[in-house]
Amino acid sequence: MMNATVHKLLNEQINKEFYSAYLYLDFSNYFKARGLDGFANWYMIQAQEERDHAMLFYQYLQNENQIVTLEAIGKPDKVFECDMDVLKAGLAHEEYVTSLINDIYAAAYDVKDFRTMQFLDWFVKEQGEEETNANDLITKMELFGSDPKSLYMLNQELAARIYSAPSLVL
Numbered sequence: 523m524m525n526a527t528v529h530k531l532l533n534e535q536i537n538k539e540f541y542s543a544y545l546y547l548d549f550s551n552y553f554k555a556r557g558l559d560g561f562a563n564w565y566m567i568q569a570q571e572e573r574d575h576a577m578l579f580y581q582y583l584q585n586e587n588q589i590v591t592l593e594a595i596g597k598p599d600k601v602f603e604c605d606m607d608v609l610k611a612g613l614a615h616e617e618y619v620t621s622l623i624n625d626i627y628a629a630a631y632d633v634k635d636f637r638t639m640q641f642l643d644w645f646v647k648e649q650g651e652e653e654t655n656a657n658d659l660i661t662k663m664e665l666f667g668s669d670p671k672s673l674y675m676l677n678q679e680l681a682a683r684i685y686s687a688p689s690l691v692l
């Protein structure tokens with residue numbers, strides 16, 4: 523039987539990941555309106571990955587015969603002053619998600635729920651990559667964002683990002 527706190531946190535994470543997808547869809551929407559289709563593509567794929575993350579938590583709970591309760595997804599309500607604000611909000615959000623994954627891991631550790639810890643190992647690694655990607659994007663924007671030709675090239679680079687399904691299969 524899964525510990526009630528671990529169950530609650532895993533269930534909440536479904537909602538947090540769907541919110542992440544919604545947030546990145548909003549980022550994509552912002553860049554689409556700006557005419558930066560490459561940035562819009564990058565965040566659209568980010569949104570797809572977040573949906574995958576949500577489904578992994580959903581599937582894990584179902585596989586463990588645990589009840590899944592779906593809650594309302596919050597409205598992304600940030601208003602951005604500039605492109606860099608969006609990128610920085612992305613990094614801050616990933617750091618927040620890392621803290622959530624760490625909290626679930628700690629709760630599982632406390633009750634010796636080794637199966638949940640093993641499931642979460644993939645997310646621990648994934649969060650490292652997510653933060654690196656968000657940081658890299660900020661660095662590139664700092665270096666090239668103020669020059670229109672360089673911004674055009676960066677936008678082209680981000681347009682090349684393609685979706686790939688998560689390597690974790692349940």
Ligand code: FEO
Pocket residue numbers: 539542571572575616619652
């Ligand atoms: Fe599902 Fe970007 O963390």
